[in-house]
Amino acid sequence: MESWDVEFRAVTKRYGALDVLRGVSLTIRAGEFVSLLGPSGCGKSTLLRILAGLDNCDSGDVLVGGASVRHQPPGQRNIAMIFQSFALYPHMSVRQNLATPLVMGRQSFLQRQPLVGRAIPGGGQVRSQIAAEVARVAELLQITPLLDRKPGQLSGGQKQRVAIGRAIIRRPRLFLMDEPLSSLDAGLRAAMRSELVDLQRQLGITTIYVTHDQAEAMTMSDRITLMIGGQIVQTGSPTEIFHDPAHVSVASFVGTPRINLLPATVADGRVHCLGIELPIAVPGAPTGDCQLGLRPEDLCLSADRAEAGDVAWQADIVRAEEIGHERLVHLRMRESEPANLIVRQSAESRSGSDLPSVGTVAVIPDLRRAKLFDDAGNRIAPLISTVEPAARAASRAGGRF
Amino acid sequence: MLALPAAILLVVLVLLPLLFVFGLGFTDYRLGSRAWSFTGFANYEALLSDARSRNAFLHTAMYVAIVTPASLGFGLAIALAIQARKHFRRVYEVIFFLPVTSTFVAMAIVWQFLLHGRIGPVNQWLEAIGVGRVDFLTDPGIALTALAGIGTWQLIGQTTILFLAGLASIPSDIYDAAALDGMGRGWDRLIRITLPMLAPTTLFVAITTSITAFQVFDSVAALTRGGPAGATDTALYRIYQEAYRYTEMGAAAAISVVFLAVIALFSLAQLALTDRRIHYG
Amino acid sequence: MTHAAAILPANPASSEGMRPALSRWFGALGGHAFLIALAAVVLLPYVWMLLTAARAPADIFADPFGLPTGVEHLQANVARAFDTVPLLRFMANGLVVVTCILFLQLAFAIPCAYALAKGQFRGQKLLFALILTALCVPIQVPMLPIYLALAKLGALDSYAALIVPFALSPFAIFLLRQQFKSYPDEIIQAARLDGFSEAEIVMRLIVPSARPVIAAFAVFSVTAHWNDLYWPMIVITSLDKATPPLGMLFFKDGDFGTDYGALMVAAIVTVAPILIAFLFAQRQFIRGLTMTGLR
16 A cells, blocks of 8 residues: 655644644654654544544644545545544444445445435445455455444454544545544454554555554654644654653653653753762753753662762662562652652572661662753753763672663 | 322322223213213224214324424424534524423414414415415314424424433544545444434334323313314314313223223334333443 | 645735624624514514504494504503403403312322332322323314213312313323432432421422422413313303403304404403413523423
């Protein structure tokens, strides 16, 4: 199947007094799987609906394959969409549900009519074509035994497949999905995730996937577009989004548990955080307040103050959660407000550890992975760790990272 | 016990009278008479042979056969039109619902004036456009239809509101999916999506409207008194005449039983549908 | 079909943009036109009623389409209307009757509905089944023997005759039972522990929680009985006990039945109270009169 690219140019949308989309521009390459990720109300569903033609944008343009579709009615755009509720026609059988896009697209107005349509000559060939397509798609998605049932008699996963079938049967230019897995239970969700990705690779259709679940976006997409407050904050591969966030909101949104943010200050290209001058240099960074971001897995704990070294903070353990393969330790910092920190300890790093589950410990950051954000939230880079090679080797020897 | 008073009333006002009516149907009792006897099914046989009684039910059936489809059709069309509007929805709802709240006798009298053969404005207007006068309420061939028209006028608001509720229960997702499949706001969407999904509501509204239509009385009593020449004799009016004018209680009871049977059938269907709506929303 | 889009111009500000908006506009216009046309037919009797009430009888016959010429005819019609029939008396009767009926209906229905919803007693299922049966019985059928009983008791042509037959409303019981069923049992149990009597529980907890349903039913009952012609026509023979619909009929069938000016005034007075109440409480009215469609 042919692949199409999509472009949004400065799309804006307003509902009453609310700016839902504030000038969104985005290019999606042919055959890509792009997720629109963000919290509720960020505008991702609205953007999708504008692409589908279910809503109009106030200004800007939407192009598919280089041509504007802004004024085309949704039925003519040849775009398929899968809804969170699947939106299967409840009064039609699965077979009829699957056939509907083809009936609307290939049969003439008269041929479509319920009783008289059969009497119109020449309709037989189209009808058998449609029946063949329905059988083909049903076979592909393994729903052939369900063809004569109604949606009310299907399970969640089966409904999902029928919805997919209805979407792909007319070989659309684009696949749009609006949180299609949210109404499935967790086990099914994981299975459907990989099925959807496999299908997309197989068919090669450009796919845009809206979700608020970052794990979904991270595991399924070629690229992720993070939206907050009606604007795109960052677009990039899952790795880039996770390891190279452009803004503190990106770093906060992606990653579970949430990234730890500590208040810090920059002066003369040096960074001070909670009473410690950190061995990192940020040349060219403006003087002022900033935030130091360290993910739970970028921190390490030590019961021995001396061994921890100079670059460490004191904290009290509030609670330790055992999750089998790892342990999440909740700590309360003495010198900061807000005071809480979460550290992730993987099984290996703990083996042989004598760390108690209460008491005071030293918290040691891995500054190579630290992220610094200025007071507007933008990422300060480059961030050069100036820890001496010897010290680095020593801490590595401690086996804690 | 809490339910006792109501239970007593139930027996006294509903159950006992029902039994009584059944019993009366088999007698020739007249109000105030001392001598009466059991006549078996004589009253029921009379129903079949007496042209007036037969016609009463026939006319009632014809009335319902006009009023129900008409008020359903208009109600659906108006509901679809209102639902598609962005402004003034409430204004329209209020306007169409006015007749439902208004004393039917009073409004029927107004209609009688409007449809008056000589001085009624409708006839004046019909003459003006070249169609000529129509004796709406005094022509035996047209009177029942005229009454049906007035009855429809009164019921349109109710069917509209019920259809609006039904339309509101169709998820907007379905309409979105239909739009992507190529169905805009047109004929295709109406017959493939909207009407089929409204089918349960339509059935319910049809039964409810029919029950109300069967009980037509006010317009007959006020405008035509069963005339002209018995053309608008209806079941309830017949019962009224027999029981309270001619005091033929036995005959009236027999007609009542048939009346009861028809209405009860429809009501049972309505109850069954309501129950399903409550449980399966 | 898939390549059709490539032919469209990429210019976002092209005149293509005007057509969809314009056709939407025409669609809206057509819809409004249809609704306004039908609304005009629906409003026709009301408009006519108001116009005719303000014209002199002679003018009405001479020129049906004419408009009112001044206030004096309206005043004259009103005066004659209230003279010819005791309109105020009719209204008062109507008020008394609907109020008493509603009061009795609620007084009997509330305890019964509560018992059916939350109680456990022998014959509960049977009672409910009988209530459902009563719902399927058109009220005009039991009216026959009740009329006979009233005649024997010499109680015809009285307020009691107008009110008592309607004291039981199976519909009210059905509705309220459904509503009461959804009231949380735990609150009732807690109230009992706090020393509430059953009557207090019903009146101070359950009933206030069901206010919207009771309001909707009240609308239904008041409207139905204010507008009822059948039963008053059967039991009432004297003018001073007539309810508004019967009063209208008396007026029309009386000697002055062709005094259309005054007749229309009477019609307006009959219809106005419920109409005004409707305009002020639209939501309750619509809810009450279409409540699951059951009568």
